[in-house]
Amino acid sequence: MTLNELELDALAELFNLGVGQAADALSQLAGEAVQLSIPRVQLLPKAEVVRQLGTEGERRISAVRQGFHGEIVTDAVLMFPAEQSLQLVQIMVGEAVPLEQLGEMEQEALAEIGNILLNSVVASVGDALGIEFDGSLPEVELGVLSEVLLANETVTEPLLSLQVRFEIASRSVVGHLAFLLDIRSSGRLESKVADFIRRLQVEAP
Template sequence: MNLTDIELDALTEVFNVGVGQAADALSQLAGSPVRLNVPRVAMISKQGISDELTAQGTERICAVRQEFLGVLNTEAVLMFPVQQSLQLVQMMVGGDIPLEQLGEMEQEAMAEIGNILLNSVVSGIADVLRLKFEGSMPQVEMGPVREVLCGHDQSDMQEQVLSLQIDFAVEALEIRGYLIFLLDVESVASLKTTVRAFLETLSL
């Protein structure tokens, strides 16, 4: 079950509300303006996400993973190429962080960045669509793209996910990340129903 173009356009507007809130919060953390925008929202397979990242020369990613439970249940995964995630942490918290590895402090910083962005986006969705969610603690992981997407079970690479491209601009640094929502069939159906109801309120 997929979302229609009209439903995806509506979700893009909804997501931009949350991304705007995230930009404000991250600007305070960084001490300088952070610009975020969502150029694309799409239903795409995990294989499609892997192909896009690989085409950009990305083999390993840093991901922040968080579960949200409510009317629809989802796992949100925010992903950056490893090198860019380290640059993002540098820009956000300052200091000369070696770009070879994420230490414990840097992982905590990445978890905080992910937590702000994920919760802002989900909060924006909840406010506009009048939903309620409870979120888990964010978890940071690093590894090959396919492993982060599927763990050790590579058989579900054709599973569809709701994907947002998110472009970051912090001072002179420009980063493209991906935020994906893992949704089961039931949750996609609930999302379609909710978005349709939202579109009907706009037409009144």
């Protein structure tokens, strides 16, 4: 799979629209603005994605993983440092809940946050490219960054990585969204993006 600069820019913009919708959803949960970076779109080995997401590949993280299947197959992963997970739960359920109760509802709340964010992004991109996705239930994973992201798969296998950094400033919560596309789906995505660009060019005055 090869994407030229125009195709990479178009794909980044599609995901940018999606993460904007996701940020709005999280902002409503948090009651405050969520800052998002412009997505980085790259075709990389999985090991390189780990390196880019953290200088410490063994750092413990909390993650929500959700698989999406259709013409294109992708794993979407929401990740943030493990020590910040309770802060995210508190965003979801409110300040008044005691800390000990937060721990009990942590996985359920994280799964709900991940479900909102990941589905917002994937649905937006799917609508723009004319792709229907069936999503699996979100799964919460706790572990080191390399294990969670690589999921015991071949680290040299290339994948399309779309990364966006989000930050809730007043809570000091910083995380990443990554969309990991298996190489077998890469050609289909390339074709869909090319069709999208052609439609825009035809519609342009």
